[in-house]
Amino acid sequence: MAETRRKVLEVLDGKTVSPPPIWLMRQAGRYLPEYRATRAVAGSFLDLCYTPDLAVEVTLQPIRRYAFDAAILFSDILVIPDALKRNVRFEEGHGPKMDPIDVDGIRALKADGISNYLKPVFETVSRLRAELPRETTLLGFCGAPWTVATYMIAGHGTPDQAPARLFAYRNPEAFQRLLTFLAEVSADYLVEQIDAGADAVQIFDSWAGVLGEEEFERFAVKPVARMIASVRARRPQAKIIAFAKGAGLLLKQYRQKTGADAIGLDWTVPLSFAVDLQKDGPVQGNLDPMRVVSGGAALDQGIDRILDALGNGPLIFNLGHGITPQADPENVSALVSRVRGEP
Numbered sequence: 001m002a003e004t005r006r007k008v009l010e011v012l013d014g015k016t017v018s019p020p021p022i023w024l025m026r027q028a029g030r031y032l033p034e035y036r037a038t039r040a041v042a043g044s045f046l047d048l049c050y051t052p053d054l055a056v057e058v059t060l061q062p063i064r065r066y067a068f069d070a071a072i073l074f075s076d077i078l079v080i081p082d083a084l085k086r087n088v089r090f091e092e093g094h095g096p097k098m099d100p101i102d103v104d105g106i107r108a109l110k111a112d113g114i115s116n117y118l119k120p121v122f123e124t125v126s127r128l129r130a131e132l133p134r135e136t137t138l139l140g141f142c143g144a145p146w147t148v149a150t151y152m153i154a155g156h157g158t159p160d161q162a163p164a165r166l167f168a169y170r171n172p173e174a175f176q177r178l179l180t181f182l183a184e185v186s187a188d189y190l191v192e193q194i195d196a197g198a199d200a201v202q203i204f205d206s207w208a209g210v211l212g213e214e215e216f217e218r219f220a221v222k223p224v225a226r227m228i229a230s231v232r233a234r235r236p237q238a239k240i241i242a243f244a245k246g247a248g249l250l251l252k253q254y255r256q257k258t259g260a261d262a263i264g265l266d267w268t269v270p271l272s273f274a275v276d277l278q279k280d281g282p283v284q285g286n287l288d289p290m291r292v293v294s295g296g297a298a299l300d301q302g303i304d305r306i307l308d309a310l311g312n313g314p315l316i317f318n319l320g321h322g323i324t325p326q327a328d329p330e331n332v333s334a335l336v337s338r339v340r341g342e343p
């Protein structure tokens with residue numbers, strides 16, 4: 001059989017691929033009219049995540065339009081609390097909600113049944129691997145323990161995760177227990193995605209940036225290091241991207257201490273520092289999603305700066321965070337063409 005080049009995997013192996021492969025965080029989503037159409041017939045957002053026919057369809061939509069180098073499984077990081085029976089719901093215009101967990105709730109958490117509950121997700125992964133073009137890398141994902149814990153404790157999203165930070169100071173043992181529990185079940189979840197056909201996985205620590213230095217070490221670095229070690233102990237070839245949004249200077253040690261193959265960079269990471277981080281291994285990022293909303297010169301300049309700074313080393317071109325619903329699909333076409341050096 002002919003060798004298939006999966007460019008994202010080549011970069012994760014430390015190679016420089018030119019032009020760099022590209023995919024976008026949240027590439028399947030509300031900025032696409034075809035996503036909104038599927039979403040409208042799906043019932044709830046979680047129904048969309050748990051119906052393989054529909055989840056496969058929305059995962060493929062941005063691949064059909066833009067031929068991105070990677071597809072990311074359509075799901076959500078909050079399927080783990082949902083599988084833990086935290087009554088997760090997504091209300092229009094309100095973001096995610098769930099029952100807030102307390103110390104007794106943390107003590108009562110059990111891992112039984114998660115894998116069975118999430119079977120539709122694994123079915124989506126295996127169908128995607130069969131349906132995607134061979135050269136497209138399939139990414140699985142999960143949330144990092146800290147980020148998932150922030151939603152479990154508050155019961156909803158907050159601007160600064162004050163409820164989880166406060167809970168962690170007041171109840172250090174229960175909080176540590178929650179992080180350790182989430183690290184274990186999330187590692188199992190990633191192993192099952194890999195076994196179903198995911199070529200690589202990304203761990204999203206979207207709220208790493210609200211932590212002080214010591215808490216970053218205990219709540220972000222250690223649990224993710226533990227997850228990665230657990231996945232690698234079982235699947236030594238696993239390729240893992242870790243995205244700690246807002247981690248800034250602490251990213252330097254983050255890759256080394258967690259063992260991630262590549263680190264994701266948000267748009268506030270200075271390119272001069274990104275060049276330094278790239279000397280230690282592959283990086284992914286880091287265009288400001290608002291440049292995609294803006295389009296025009298702001299988009300072109302943002303792309304060119306990243307390519308100039310990072311294009312001669314192992315780079316997966318991406319945004320610094322998820323694409324937003326206001327982004328014009330035409331601007332995404334312009335972005336992809338420019339990164340690929342097409343007219």
Ligand SMILES: Cc1c2[nH]c(c1CCC(=O)O)Cc1[nH]c(c(CCC(=O)O)c1C)Cc1[nH]c(c(CCC(=O)O)c1C)Cc1[nH]c(c(C)c1CCC(=O)O)C2
Nearest residue numbers: 025026027028029072073074075076077095096204206322
């Ligand atoms: C923190 C977080 C969540 N979910 C996720 C994160 C980490 C990354 C990040 O920080 O963005 C990750 C996520 N969520 C979704 C994906 C799918 C794959 C992809 O990237 O295309 C992925 C990888 C779909 C989604 N997850 C969600 C949507 C929008 C819901 C809808 O269509 O009604 C999508 C497409 C809902 C969601 N899910 C979450 C929130 C806060 C929200 C509401 C905010 C919003 O509405 O944009 C939790």
